[in-house]
Amino acid sequence: MNHPGWADAIRTYYEQKNQIWFQGGAGLSRMVASFRVHGCQEALLWYQRLARRRRTVLQSVTRVDTRRVRRQLTNGPGDPKSQKPASARLSTEKLWVDVLEHVQLLYRTGEDVGEERRIYPWRLALLPAGGTWRIVEERPLNDADRAVWGTSPQEQEGKSADRAPGWWRERWRKLFSFRRFDRLQVFKYAELWWDGYNPRFRAFRVDCTNFVSQCLWHGGFPMDPAERPEQGWWYAWKEGGEDRWSLSWAVSHSLYWYMVQKAREGKVRFVDLPQRLYVGDIILYDWNGDGTWQHAAVVVDFDPEGQPLVNAHTTASYHRLWDYGDSPAWTRETRYAFIHIEDG
Incomplete structure (x- = not known):
């Protein structure tokens, strides 16, 4: 299945999201209003917490792993609740993409430098928009969903199952x-x-x-x-x-x-x-x-x-x-x- 552009849309979104650590709370607030997705609100709360504790972000690294892509046909231009008759509604393709967002922050508190990391599993919904794709929803997943995807060789490296005899x-x-x-x-x-x-x-x-x-x-x-x-x-x-x-x-x-x-x-x-x-x-x-x-x-x-x-x-x-x-x-x-x- 070929869906040109959706990977670029995801990469651009997370690159923009990563920049909020250096734009400040106002930049992140604008992004929350623009994207209207759950993950931006999470990032805003994290930023505000760091600001309250007077921690200055020195470096922010975001890596996104795509784990699963599913295709869905919806009636109407992204609106499954359209009141038009079925024969009059257009069929629109919608993509559901499961990703892992890895966030690593280096911050300074006075003379000390600290590190904090988080991994967020998301399910993204994307709709076609002018020859590309637009993220319209970012839904948090749970640990069981993430575990079903399995562990990549990179994640598994150095980890031992240590199965009990x-x-x-x-x-x-x-x-x-x-x-x-x-x-x-x-x-x-x-x-x-x-x-x-x-x-x-x-x-x-x-x-x-x-x-x-x-x-x-x-x-x-x-x-x-x-x-x-x-x-x-x-x-x-x-x-x-x-x-x-x-x-x-x-x-x-x-x-x-x-x-x-x-x-x-x-x-x-x-x-x-x-x-x-x-x-x-x-x-x-x-x-x-x-x-x-x-x-x-x-x-x-x-x-x-x-x-x-x-x-x-x-x-x-x-x-x-x-x-x-x-x-x-x-x-x-x-x-x-x-x-x-x-x-x-």
Whole structure:
């Protein structure tokens, strides 16, 4: 299928979007109004967050990978709700293109230089316009959609599936109940897989808690096996069948209450300030302040002001400021749970 011009339209759009880091908020605001697409609003929030924290962008690099292209015929010039009779409506071609937008920012805070990266999976809708193509919609995708595309050889390079042998799966409680928590291993795992999916685990539509659980387990936080998914904290592999897992492994709200239980046992500690966390600790997020915990991230570094930087999935984030103040999910009622994992 040949669709001349659509790749150029996508490349031009993301090149223009990348320039907003040097045009300032006004330039980005004009772009949001011009394109009216979701991704520009995400970038505007990110820019505003950096400006509030007095961070100057030194370099911005955007790379776009096209993963899937689909063709659709619509009635009318891009308007499927046209009231004209079917015989009077023109058939218009519409393209749906799935892409990964990789954004890397280098910024300066005082005398220090930092780096932040994110990966946004988008589904773009394009319509023909005067011999070329025009982006009319930019829709965010989820982790499960992205995982279905598979991992490119470049992304897979240096990543090991490290598939657990059968004998280990039979003896995991005995072997790993006595491991000391190793923050360096949490850090290494979070740095390795922040932008991808370890094939030994299932990828979920909302993958943030699954990713955090993998990081904790890789650092030696022991699984807590149980027969029922409502109990314990565990992931179980099955040869030739469906893997099983506890709710606390993959759901932020369930992980919160599991950590409450572990705090009573002295295995973890809830602290009142993010600056009291260490690399390898985790943060849970209640976006609306209603007691429902909806997101999870793992601490991997600190900025010059002592604020934690986190890696996370769902929106794949690398060294993102812990508060998520530039996320569309953030509200003035957002609450945080700062959870320190005891080393013993």
